[in-house]
Amino acid sequence: MKEVFTLIKEQIQNIGIIFRISRYEDKAEYQSHYLGLVWEYLYPLIQIGIYWVVFGVGLKHGSSTHGVGYLPWMVIGITPWFFMNRAVLDASKSIYERVGMVSKMKFPVSVLPTIKVVSNLTTFWTMLVFTILIGLLNKVYPAVSWFEWIYYFICMIAWLIAFGIFNSTISVLVRDYRILLQSVMRMLFYLSGVLFNFETNAFPAPMVRILQLNPFFYVINGFRQAMFGEGHFWQQGTLTIVFWGFVLFFLLVGSHLHYKFRSRFVDLI
Template sequence: MKEVSTLIKEQFLNIGIIFRISKYEDKAEYQSHYLGLIWEYLYPLIQIGIYWLVFGIGLKHGNSTHGIDYLVWMVIGITPWFFMNRATLDASKSIYQRVGMVSKMKFPVSVLPTIKIVSNLSAFWTMLVFSIVIGFLYGVTPSIYWIQWIYYFICMIAWLIAFGIFNSTISVLVRDYRILLQSLMRMLFYMSGVLFNFQTDAFPAPFVHILQLNPFFYVVSGFRDGMLGTAWFWQKPTLTLVFWGMILFFLLVGSHLHYKFRSRFVDLI
């Protein structure tokens, strides 16, 4: 637990550095493109259009999901997924890419995954506003349930930091891990309820219970519960305990490995 507390302390003590570097990286990544930062928002919108045409119009023939238009249901779920997917993959290679630079100066390497997470937040806020607008157009009105978005946002950031410090460290220790993680995230895209509602009679109950243990599913379904007003987070005590238990697990393992091998990162790379 001492390593976890040290990790969390480093994040808060360097929060100014985190936001400054993340802002710089946003500008630097797209500076050579004609549309610049517009691509950060345009690409997810294009992806949403493709998924809606294929799954909403093509496979579902425009049918609703639990009385909610499929486009609304999909957009509110895919918004946190796009953010978590990109933040997870970016965080996993954050130390590998920057350790050579920070090794020459006094710099808390543990904040590198967090910088990648923060740098993706601007696109998330834009997508969230877009999903709200789509909801308004299809008759979804604000309710008291929306306030729990605050809770699920905290859950999402906590999970990404815990998973990020673990992935970024393992990626240095095991070079092939990043390729495995990319494949895992592609699989989780279909197993997190982003495009399909597997909480139906079409799927066996034991299979559904296993899929619900996925932390990404917890966040995706939580944002849907908030917008559509279907449930409060405390009505899912088992899933909540499992979710925070997984965060604690990855924090413990990730922080232990990080501080154990941090002095050797340059040699390992």
Template sequence: MNTMFKIIGDQFANFKIIRRMAKYDDRATYQSHYLGLTWEFLNPLIQIGIYYLVFGVALKRGDPMPGIPYLPWMVTGIAPWLYMNKTTLDASKSVYQQVGLVSKMKFPINVLPSIKIMGNLYSFWTMMAFAVFLMFLNHIWPTISWIQFIYYFICMIALMYSLGIFNSTVSVLVRDWQIALQSVLRMLFYMSGVLFNFVTSNFPPVLVRVLEVNPFYYIINGMRESLLSKGWVWQQPNLNLTITFWLFVFIMMTIGSYLHNKFRANFVDLI
């Protein structure tokens, strides 16, 4: 428990370092490209266009929520998914890719996942701004429930770091973990309600309850309900899902912190 709180404290103590390295990391990634950082925003927009053509036009899906057109509903969900998918994979590789560099200096290795978490936020905010723009075009205006978005954003960051500290450590210990994680995320894409609302679909109630336990779904659905004014976090079944979500984050953070603290002195040798 003390290890977990120390690692969390390191994130706040090294916030300025995390922010500077996140900016540098983004620039270094696209420095040899003509469009540079523009690709951070073009790639998600292209994916949104493809998914909309397939699921919104070709398959002619109806309104997933009463009174909410498919496109703004989809974008408000796919924006956090694209961020969480990319951040989960990037954070899982953060220690493996940088441990050789930071091992030569006094540097808290546990902030490496946070650098990826912060670096990917630029494209996330752009996608959310695009989602709000689509909402305004469809006459969906801000309400008091929008304030819940702050809570779900905090949930998203907490989930990303708990998964980041766990996956980045396990990826060093088990090299196959990275490949397995990619496969799991591909499956979760269709199990997180990104492209269709399985709650209002003809899914068996038992299956719906199982799918709702997914922490990615909790954040995606929570952000949607907040921005589209369709629910409150303290209402059922959201309250039960909230308890389940934070229990999952706590368990992943505890295990990840323990493994990181136990093996960090051997990271260079293991790699």
């Protein structure tokens, strides 16, 4: 637990650095493109359009899900997924890409995954506003349950930081890990309930219970339940305990490995 407290302390002490570098990376990534940061928002919108046409119009023939139109149902799920997917992959290579630079100065390497998480938040907020507009157009109006987004946002950030410190360290120790992680994230895209609802009679009950244990599903489903007023987070006692168990596990293992091998990162790379 000592490593966990040290990790959290470094994040808090360097919060200013985290936000400054994340803003710089936002501008630097697309500075050579004609549309610049517009691609941050254009690419997700193109993807949403494709998935809606294929899964919403083509396969579902425009039918609703739980009495809600497929488009708002899908968009509220795909918004946190786009953010989490990119944050996970970016954080996994954060130390690998920057360890040479930070080795020449006094810099808390543990904040590098967090910087990647924060740098993707701008797109998330924009997509969330877009989601609300889609909901309003489909007669999904603001409700008290929307305040539960605050809880699920905290869950999402906690999970990404814990998973990020683990992935970024393992990526340095095992070169092939990033390739494996990319494949796993592609698989989880379909197993996290982003595009279709697996909580139906079409799936065996044991399979549904296993898929519900996925931390990404917990966040995605939580955002949906809050938007459509289908339940509250305190009603999901077992899933909540499992989710925070995942967060604690990856935080403990990730922070331990990080501080154990941090002095050797340059040599390992």
